[in-house]
Amino acid sequence: MSITLNHLNKEFGSxxxxxxxxxxxxxxxxxxxxxxSGCGKTTTLRIIAGLEPATSGDILIDAECVNGLPPQRRDIxxxxxxxxxxxxxxxxxxxxxxxxxxxxxxDQINEQVHTTAAMLxxxxxxxxxxxxxxxxxxxxxxxxxAIVRHPRAFLMDEPLSNLDAKLxxxxxxxxxxxxxxxGTTTVYVTHDxxxxxxxxxxxxxxxxxxxxxxxxxxxxYNEPANRFVAGFVGSxxxxxxxxxxxxxxxxxxxxxxxxxxxxxxxxxxxxxxxxHVTLGIRPEHISVTLDERAGRQQASVYVTELMxxxxxxxxxxxxxxxxxxxxxxxxxxxxDRAWLTFDMNKAHWFDPKSGVRLAIV
Numbered sequence: 237m238s239i240t241l242n243h244l245n246k247e248f249g250s251x252x253x254x255x256x257x258x259x260x261x262x263x264x265x266x267x268x269x270x271x272x273s274g275c276g277k278t279t280t281l282r283i284i285a286g287l288e289p290a291t292s293g294d295i296l297i298d299a300e301c302v303n304g305l306p307p308q309r310r311d312i313x314x315x316x317x318x319x320x321x322x323x324x325x326x327x328x329x330x331x332x333x334x335x336x337x338x339x340x341x342x343d344q345i346n347e348q349v350h351t352t353a354a355m356l357x358x359x360x361x362x363x364x365x366x367x368x369x370x371x372x373x374x375x376x377x378x379x380x381x382a383i384v385r386h387p388r389a390f391l392m393d394e395p396l397s398n399l400d401a402k403l404x405x406x407x408x409x410x411x412x413x414x415x416x417x418x419g420t421t422t423v424y425v426t427h428d429x430x431x432x433x434x435x436x437x438x439x440x441x442x443x444x445x446x447x448x449x450x451x452x453x454x455x456x457y458n459e460p461a462n463r464f465v466a467g468f469v470g471s472x473x474x475x476x477x478x479x480x481x482x483x484x485x486x487x488x489x490x491x492x493x494x495x496x497x498x499x500x501x502x503x504x505x506x507x508x509x510x511x512h513v514t515l516g517i518r519p520e521h522i523s524v525t526l527d528e529r530a531g532r533q534q535a536s537v538y539v540t541e542l543m544x545x546x547x548x549x550x551x552x553x554x555x556x557x558x559x560x561x562x563x564x565x566x567x568x569x570x571x572d573r574a575w576l577t578f579d580m581n582k583a584h585w586f587d588p589k590s591g592v593r594l595a596i597v
Contacts, residue, residue, distance in 0.1 A: 237298055237388035237421045239261045239284060244293035246279050252426045253279050255294070255445035259318035266415050266422045268436035270429060272468070276424045276445040276485055281391050284423060285314050297388075317394040319374045321366040327377050328353075328362040336383040351383040352572035355414075372403040379414070389421040396431065421453060429469050433457070440592055441465050466584060467515050475522070477515040477590060481505045488515055492554040493533060495578050501585065504594060513594070516584035523577040524549050524561035533576040537568045551576065
């Protein structure tokens with residue numbers, strides 16, 4: 237099932253929470269709506285489901301406008317953050333509920349419940365009640381209840397946010413495998429960029445109700461449309477430096493830092509008439525060493541964060557702070573001198589006024 241949003245708007249009083257949103261979600265695609273709290277992603281999901289009316293714009297399902305269609309006629313299953321299980325019912329009864337509402341034959345219901353339970357490894361839990369289950373088990377029951385009726389699409393609203401880190405990782409893998417197995421169109425809402433990067437075929441990044449970028453996870457990471465996307469996607473976040481272009485010296489300079497600019501970058505700045513720009517560079521593109529012979533830019537270590545396989549090094553250059561990725565065996569104390577090398581071929585450049593990324597043609 238394909239889902240199309242055409243110039244969708246949603247207003248609550250004088251506040252516009254979804255602003256001229258257009259998306260084309262293909263049949264069988266896993267699309268993630270990503271953004272900070274309050275950006276309009278859950279409201280968008282509820283509009284698709286029919287739980288909220290759009291102020292203006294169209295929602296098309298398989299090219300048919302469904303603006304006035306009630307939720308039960310859209311054949312879409314929604315999975316909520318809170319699980320929304322019936323506490324007095326067993327797992328089996330919770331899963332069976334959507335089929336009982338449709339007045340299906342009892343034998344058919346039992347067959348579909350057991351088939352779905354086996355798919356999600358719930359067979360041994362069918363006689364338990366929700367209070368007897370762990371968070372991960374409850375989430376699987378909520379998924380089973382959505383899957384059992386074979387909807388044309390799944391809408392998922394931050395379904396993993398109540399789980400601990402280990403369970404979230406496990407459930408992410410299960411969700412991805414399940415979607416590949418079923419091939420059902422899925423729209424998934426999250427504020428967690430790690431979930432978005434690992435789950436989605438494509439990711440729609442939203443901010444303040446507006447779509448910032450809609451592309452594959454790798455394209456968003458490597459070619460962010462603007463400074464907001466660049467800073468929101470990636471952990472640790474991208475480093476940003478405000479400075480100007482020294483054309484004669486072929487350098488980008490701030491009061492504390494001077495970095496080389498290659499010919500293609502310099503040509504772009506000259507064509508656009510830009511003297512002041514914002515440099516963005518990801519932590520993995522800054523090399524840090526304690527050997528002054530191996531680096532170019534001096535800094536001091538502010539703090540290190542050992543992550544096991546890698547170390548995040550937060551560095552101070554006068555009042556400027558940067559973060560770099562180093563190998564897991566990197567060791568330094570606060571205040572140690574360090575030397576940095578920037579991979580300027582991986583640098584991103586942004587217009588300091590609009591925040592738009594400047595692409596080199």
